[in-house]
Amino acid sequence: MGRSQSIQEMESKEDEYRKYLAKIQDQLNQRAAAAEKDMSDRVTDFYKHNNYDMIDFISGKNADFMQSSEWSLSNVKKIIDAISKAVFGASGGKTPDGTVVTNKEKVTESIAESENLQLYIAGKCFDVLSGIVDSFGSASSVSYSSSYKEVALGNGMHLFAMVVADSYKSQSFFENQEIYQYLYIYKVFYSTEEARTQAKMEITELYEDQIATFTQKVENSLQQLTDDKITPEQYQSVSDIYQKLINDSIAKLNELKTSASALAAKNPVLPDKKS
DSSP states (O other), rough: EEEEEHHHHHHHHHHHHHHHHHHHHHHHHHTHHHHHHHHHHHHHHHHHHHHOOOOEEEEEEEEEEEEEOOOSSHHHHHHHHHHHHHHSSTOOOOOOOTTEEEEEHHHHHHHHTHHHHHHHHHHHHHHHHHHHHTOSSSSSOOSSSEEEEEEEEEEEEEEEEEEEEEEEHHHHHHOOOEEEEEEEEEEEEHHHHHHHHOOOOOOOHHHHHHHHHHHHHHHHHHHHHHTTOOOOOHHHHHHHHHHHHHHHHHHHHHHHHHHHHHHHHHSOOOOOOOO
16 A cells, blocks of 8 residues: 655665565465454454345455554545545546445445545545554554454445554564554445434534544654654654644535535525514
C-alpha cells in the first residue's frame, strides 16, 4: 500500500532490499492468517445473529512500511481517499492495488444520499483504521499486535477492519533503525435490513458529530505530545490530517445547510387557514 520516503528510495535502487521487504511481508501475512480467519468468522456471525442480508461492497488487504523515524498516518489517509474516490467519485476512479469493489451500482443506488455521505464515510473509515494503528504506539517500539474493530457507517453500510503490526531491525538494510509494517484488512458490506433498522439521522447531524470527534482527536494528540508519548513530528502529522478532515467536514456541513435553507425558501410552509 505505502512506503515512507526513505524506504521508497532504497527500494527503487536495491533488488535485495525489495526481496527483503517481500519476505517480511509474506511472514506477516502468514502470521496474521489466524487473525484474518477470526475476522471473517466475526463478520459471518454478525449478519447471521442479526438476520441481516449481506451484500459485498468493498474488501481489501494492504501493507504499509515505514521507518520509526518517519511514522505518520499519511499512508492510511491515502488508501482511504483512493477507495473513496473510486467508489463514490467518477466512474473512471481506480481502486488501489489490493482493494476490490463489487456491487458498486447496486449499493450506491440504494443509498439516496451517497454523494453527500462520501466525505463522512471516508472520514469514518480513516478514523477507525488510524485509531487502531495509533493504539499500537508510535514513538516507542511496535511489537507484534493485531486489533479488530467493526462500526456501522450508516445507511445500511458496515465496516469490519483489522490491523496487524510488527517491527523489524536489520543492520544491512535499515542501519539498525526499526521499520514498522502494518497490514490493513477491511471489508464493507451493505444490508437493506440493517438500513431499515438503523435510526435515521440527518446527514447534517452526522457531520456535526464527526467534527466533534475529529476535534477531540487533535486535542488528544496535543496531550500525547505534552506527555512525551509522541514526537513533535508525529503530532504535526496527525494534527494536519485531522485538521483537514475538520475543515472539509465544516465546508460540507455549510454546503448542506445552505442547500436546505435554499430549498426551504423555495417551498415555504404556509400557515393553516382558519375556518
